[in-house]
Amino acid sequence: MKVSISVLFCGLLLTFMPLQAIAQSQVAGLNQQLQQAVNSQNWSQAIRTIDQLIQVAPDQASQLQQYRTQLLQLQRTGFKGSSTPSTSSTHPGSKGNAGYVPIKRRSAGVAIVDVKFNNRRTFEMMVDSGASRTVITRPMAKALGINTSHVVGTFGASTANGYTEFPIVYIRAMDVGGLKSYQIPVAVAGPDMDMGLLGQDFLQQYDFTFRGNRIEFHKR
Numbered sequence: 001m002k003v004s005i006s007v008l009f010c011g012l013l014l015t016f017m018p019l020q021a022i023a024q025s026q027v028a029g030l031n032q033q034l035q036q037a038v039n040s041q042n043w044s045q046a047i048r049t050i051d052q053l054i055q056v057a058p059d060q061a062s063q064l065q066q067y068r069t070q071l072l073q074l075q076r077t078g079f080k081g082s083s084t085p086s087t088s089s090t091h092p093g094s095k096g097n098a099g100y101v102p103i104k105r106r107s108a109g110v111a112i113v114d115v116k117f118n119n120r121r122t123f124e125m126m127v128d129s130g131a132s133r134t135v136i137t138r139p140m141a142k143a144l145g146i147n148t149s150h151v152v153g154t155f156g157a158s159t160a161n162g163y164t165e166f167p168i169v170y171i172r173a174m175d176v177g178g179l180k181s182y183q184i185p186v187a188v189a190g191p192d193m194d195m196g197l198l199g200q201d202f203l204q205q206y207d208f209t210f211r212g213n214r215i216e217f218h219k220r
Contacts (some may be wrong), residue, residue: 002127033049034050038071043071047069047071088110098177099178099216101215110126111126112125113124113215115176115196117140118144123143126195127198128197128198128199129200132201133186133199134174137196138188152168153185166187166188167187168185171185173181206220
């Protein structure tokens with residue numbers, strides 16, 4: 001049975017739904033538990049977490065039941081797949097939970113690296129540890145087949161032009177120097193942004209060091 005782990009979170013960003021503050025906090029914690037359970041392929045724990053989510057967010061019960069059915073299929077078949085960072089043939093320094101990515105160049109002192117999306121398209125991204133969220137440009141979103149129907153929420157941030165809300169979409173997979181993440185919620189920038197940002201939502205998973213013309217990553 002060929003089932004991608006990444007499909008389990010497609011469109012699942014309940015924290016952006018119009019829930020009360022307490023429910024939002026509960027959903028955020030349960031979403032994190034669910035992702036951890038799926039990444040570790042602990043299907044029984046993932047199913048229990050889905051059941052809790054249904055209780056907290058009954059308005060999303062139909063969608064959650066679909067995910068639960070997929071999880072039950074994975075549990076019954078004993079499915080095991082790759083959900084951890086993998087070695088990249090293009091970057092031989094990548095291994096297991098550590099890796100490195102070459103710095104292509106710098107812009108105003110900020111490192112620019114190549115990031116592969118959905119295992120098929122590579123784009124230049126600025127490594128911005130000051131950005132809380134990874135941001136892609138509109139041309140990137142278009143190239144990846146993302147449109148308004150994929151928006152699952154919004155993300156508010158202060159910019160040079162004042163407070164702005166950016167649409168949130170899911171990226172199925174993101175590969176940085178052989179270090180892979182799955183089902184990543186990213187913000188889509190406005191028309192004035194011409195390069196994406198690799199933010200803390202990815203970087204916080206690693207201890208990273210700039211060494212000459214490359215960045216070394218080590219899983220925390």
